[in-house]
Amino acid sequence: MNRLRSIWRLSALRQSVLLTVVFLILLVLAGGFSVFEFARVFDNRIEDELTARYTTVATDIEAGRFNAANYANSRFERIALLDDSLRLRNGFHDEDSIESSLRSDSFDGPGQWIYLVGDTSGGKLIIGSSIGRRNEFIEIIVQAMTFVGLMAAVLALLIGGVLGFLQQRRMSKITRTLETAKTGDLTTRIDVKRNRDDLDGLAHQVDETLAQLDVLMRQTRDFSANIAHDLKTPLARLRIRLETALTVEMEEGDSVEQIGAALEQADRVIAIFDAFLRIAKLEAGTAQAKFEPIDLGGLVQEVAEIYDAVVEDSGRTLSQKVTQPQTIQGDRVLLIQTLANLVENALRYTPKGSDITLFTEGAKLGVADTGAGIPDDEYDRITQPLYRLDKSRTDEGAGLGLALVKTIAAAHHARLSFSANPDAATKGLRVMLDFS
Secondary structure, eight states, rough: OOOHHHTTTTTHHHHHHHHHHHHHHHHHHHHHHHHHHHHHHHHHHHHHHHHHHHHHHHHHHTTTTGGGTTOOBBTTTTEEEEOTOEEEEEOOOOOHHHHHHHHSSSSSTTTTTEEEEEETEEEEEEEEEEEEHHHHHHHHHHHHHHHHHHHHHHHHHHHHHHHHHHHHHHHHHHHHHHHHHHHHHTTTTOOOOOSSSSSHHHHHHHHHHHHHHHHHHHHHHHHHHHHHHHHHHHHHHHHHHHHHHSSSSHHHHHHHHHHHHHHHHHHHHHHHHHHHHHHHHHHHHHHGGOEEEEHHHHHHHHHHHHHHHHHHTTTTTEEEESSSSSSEEEEEHHHHHHHHHHHHHHHHSOOTTOOEEEEEEETTTEEEEESOOOGEEEEEEETTTTOOTTTOSSSSSOSSSHHHHHHHHHHHOOOEEEEEEEOOOOOOEEEHHHHH
């Protein structure tokens, strides 16, 4: 019983049975209508033939050529001529049929016959025509339609069952894959090779979703590990500095230096959390409330003035490249933060003597440098929070600068892109935000 219930729960099988039942109902209705129409047409045809026959026989009687034996067909036709006393003069002898026909004086008659009765010069003429042939033909039609209907129903069930089984097997594979994914294994795939219908399309969507979830889960794990690493180092240094300031006898200047170093580590921890909070606020969309018209040319000049001395002291050069700048709607503070992050990245990852360029061209804004650049296959990953090309994670960066740049670009509906610097002798790096 449980097995039957499990089978009946299959949606494909239920659909197949339902469609077959609907088909049979329609077939019965169509068959009933066809039989009714056929009977009506057949009766009209018999009546027309009977009327034509009556006219022919009546004409022969008037001409004195009547002989029932020349007309009557014992199976399908009866012809009789009665005298004025209603005695049979010529034709079939069936008193019950004759008397009934005389009483009705119409086409209606008992049994499988209909009669036409009328007066002629030779007496009363009665012509009967069998409707048994109609009934036989209708019976044959009903039997044929019943046989065809049953065969069609069986074939529909078989074909529907096979197709339903194949479809259900594909659905079961999708279900098993999702069940496996629910246990935490996001590497499982349906792995559909073709795209024949919407079910294959669904399977592809499930595979793509699982792949994306797998990437997000891996990023989350890496993200958590990176947070732990980035916070552990400054916190450990902070503890050492404070412990040294408390337990080691030092000159007053040394104590102040240790406490200052501890404050720097605390500031670094606070900066990491502050960056996370800014990213969260931007992704929530609250930054758009401060949008205003911003001239990109003026923005580049403003950031250049802020960082000119810093870049020069680092042994690098800072230049501007402004070409037909446009005015856009944006948050000035966030865009200054974007350029500041890009300049600081360039300062951190380019050697001394490198050129750093702040540029804007139309509705495009960005920073380019003449450093070593980054591998092309890293472009999609460097904007992930806490991701750094330095796998040993020994540099001072927190790996949040480009993640913040990406979030700010998304808040402004700008397209962020990375490419080699076409103006650099080396590969270099060009980071650009396109606001068009």
